[in-house]
Amino acid sequence: MRTPLRLTAICRLAVCFTFACGAIPAFAASFDCAKAGTGIEHAICNTPALNELDGRIDNYYVRAMADLPVGQASALRTEQRAWLKKRNACANNSGDLKACLEPIMKARSTALEDIHHRAASDFDAAVSLIPDSPVNAADKLRQYQTPLASAWLVYLNHFVPTSGVTAQEAHKYHQMALEGLRDDDFAYSVMKDIDSDPKESADRKVLTLLRMNIERVDYQYDDDDDRPYVHCFIFKAHGDVAYTAFGGMYGSSRDGSAPVCKPQDVIFDNPAWTTLDNAFSDVLAKVSQDAGTIQYASYADWRIFDLHVTVAPEDYLTMTKKPGKNESPVAEIQNWKDEKIWPKAQRERALAAIEPARKATAEWLQNDLGWTAENGLKGADNIVNQWLADRMMFIDGSGWTGE
Template sequence: MALRRTLATPLLFTFGLFSVAALPAHAASFDCQKASAGIEQAICASKTLSTQDEQLAEHYQQLMTLSPQTGRVALRNAQRDWLKQRNACSSDAAALTACLTQQLTSRDAVLVQQLQQATDATDAAVALIPRDPAAAARQLRQMGGLQAAAWRVYLQQFEPASGISHQDAQQAQKEADAALASQDSFAWSILQDTRKDAKSTPADAALLLLRMSIEQDPYRETGPAGKPRAETHCFVFSRQGDAAYEAFGPLYGSTRDGFAPICAPQGGLFEKAAWKALDTQFDAPERAVSSGAGTIRFASFAAWRVLALRATLTPKDFLKTDNDQPADDGAQRIKEWTDEKVWPQTQRQQAIAAIEPAVAATVKWLQQERGFSEADAQTAGKNIVQQWLTEHLDYLSDNSDSE
């Protein structure tokens, strides 16, 4: 349950498609109980064709959402032209199945290609933000969809050079709110509660909206054509600091936190042998207590991912000290652990022995990869390891009968 085990496959949020209970009850993009034409009946009668039709309809709806208004007209016309071709398939049973298979396959391939292009265009526009926010804004204005709208809100809030006006941002927020409410009413309700909170700022709300828009993206890790998708939003964490880590971190207290769009750690620190050794020592006890931890455990996993990102992306954060709080001693807490069934003494001793090598590896990495002085690297390195230990030991103690 440690760093390497907390990354989860993202949820695939799909658009609402009709389920059917007539004919052989296969799913399709239309109501099979109302199917009249031979073409529709043939699709409903075949599980394979129904699945193809449903997938095609999903891709079409996703592309409509991502397209600007003018692009939607052209897309709708192209879909209507294709439906005419599909409906021209022969009525002969064998020929009809082959024709429908070919038509559905070829049309879906076109839609997937266009979806990939739309996805690439969004990613390219977002990647422009750090160096040319005005150019990014011009591109995002030409795009539809929740994410493009959320990024416009972000630009107005944090990037004055983008040229996004307050009026433009208000319109973008309306578009984003409508899309989020239709796709994920629970997330939208949390966003609304945040906006009503007197302690929340417009910046907090803008970052939370951005986080939720990225969560809704069904291709957050892999594009529609199976192409790996870069994490283009990672600059937000280095630019917005604590506010971004807070907005993108634990939120729901459920499995949803497993899909938080927290970028991967940077620079390979946690791939070092010393860190893997320390991580391994916590593997068995964390697995032992996780069975009774409930879905709230995903909030802890998200917090660990935030820590890993912060430690590697903005490690100067760990030069700060809280003078009001005594320094936590992870090694002492491990020594005082009493539940031998969950974590035997021999394993705890191995965990304690792995602490100093992890500190040394972190100190060296900070000097080599982040240009820290030896003194600063020592301070930050110790703080990173101690905070990692604190979060993991808190998880164990909160979900076990004894520490």
Template structure:
């Protein structure tokens, strides 16, 4: 059973469509290794399944192998598959001896991790070249079979027609990306709803597919593999901000591949002070919001990116907060001093103007805005930032009547 809730877009607000799925009756069966232990038949398989340490090693090795295969061009992937089959034969010579298996697993895991790192770097270099030469990037990506390369080819077909990715190839690539999500029916159902929703543009659907693939590709992990997709936000604008923001309405939104803001606007002392003064109420509201709070956190991260990458958007009337929704007035009119003491609210109100002035200065020096445009955009950025948090606070811990 899937229950879908929607929060519609509000005029003048950057809040995105929020799809909240509550999934019941999910199959929680897990395998103790890279294969189904219920179907184990050999001494080797029994040894792996009966030993938690070996089972964990086998699992991690399989993950490294699959990730490496996904990030290699076809001919190199074929070579790796042959090597892996040879290694499996070597593994079987251990005859179930745990010390022998442990040594082999550790050695192979180290080899695969090194290969995976090199493969990921090579693929990321191709992806990073897309803005400069989409045609050459497409030709190189076509040598890959993995879901990440496939999702980028779909992206190129949609946004860079000169790349000459064909409709037929997009169909095949789309199927391969969906197949790669076979272990995640939740993501498949979310994506299917987005792709079939007539109110969602095709740009957003393509970018959402890319976003979900990036989430599964091993970025921002312990090895420090950095994001290379950040150029899409400047190039695709609103569609990219929508596709990469809140999507799941759960803790999964904390894994959204959102790039860091450009510059240091939100690191300036005035913004640090404004953030510090509202944090106590954000913390209180978060205690009552469950995992859906991660959706708000994701939207806030997208907002910071949006404000620094495309601040010109905040000159548009649609981005300006209506006077009736003035966040400063909402803070002043808060009626429950027990929940939010007046002294704290007054401190927050005092901190608004310095943040606005800091934003004006940043827009003029870093983005070369005129003084009048900087003032207009700064008002919109600060008001939107505050409005989003006041909405969150009011919804999760509103004042008592």
């Protein structure tokens, strides 16, 4: 799959977060080794293999608990306590402590990983019922007491009243979903500000609460073998307010993982678009070095744009010109003066890639979506121009200075 230019640019920055560049996180012991007090704890801290296993066990346990219904979560908690007693019984083993601990811990790690995957799959299946069977979805989600399930129930009350989720329930679930953010002071304060702002619509508040809880769960944008996003139906259902709620919001590097879903079609995987994307990569990486963390919001919004084009391309048949720009993005590229920022050879490569991308988009709209030739050309022109305009606003600084 094409790596989004957003991620390409992020990964070229001097500071690169592992989640943005696809690095696999290392696991460490679940407790502070400086405070290890028992022989078991010292063995775990002093043995790399056991240290990693302990981290994996804790990771899968926490993730499973976050996705299990109340009854199953309670049972797993009891099971985990019993397992800890079994593990700690290795202290009575007169032989090699590592030899006793390692097979027990490996087996538990494997078991918890399986529980986690099954729990995540069951929870996602419940969410997937929302578009066609909201009553059944609500019944299943009520079995959970997790922040994300609570946020979905708030969503159902607000957007799908036929789901049967009452206002009284929604109030309770709203508090639970909000409390789930409390261990992240920044996210919690942002959500509180949005919640209390009378200028914000109720739709935006509900969707932002949902977004903030989704991004705390281990959904993956780029890894097709991992847990897929299941909330993508909301973009077709709610349009602009959903794109806003799930796009750039924090003004910091955490916008780099905005949970906006993959594009719903392959147009941006087309070789012509890949060429255009690559033609801008060098200048965007260069500008990003001085843009500050707030620019992660731009990368998030570019992902939103890709998604929007594939979910509702008809929105790009009619477009309003953005204020503050007196020339087209193509003319701005042609008239660019600062060779240090953007050398002529790079600009010419970008200009040469524009028309093939426009042609590929028109063909997609006509051949795949059944548009007329006239509408296909108009839609393609607007889509490409908007894509270019967004990047030119980033390159010239007007998108982040307000000029």
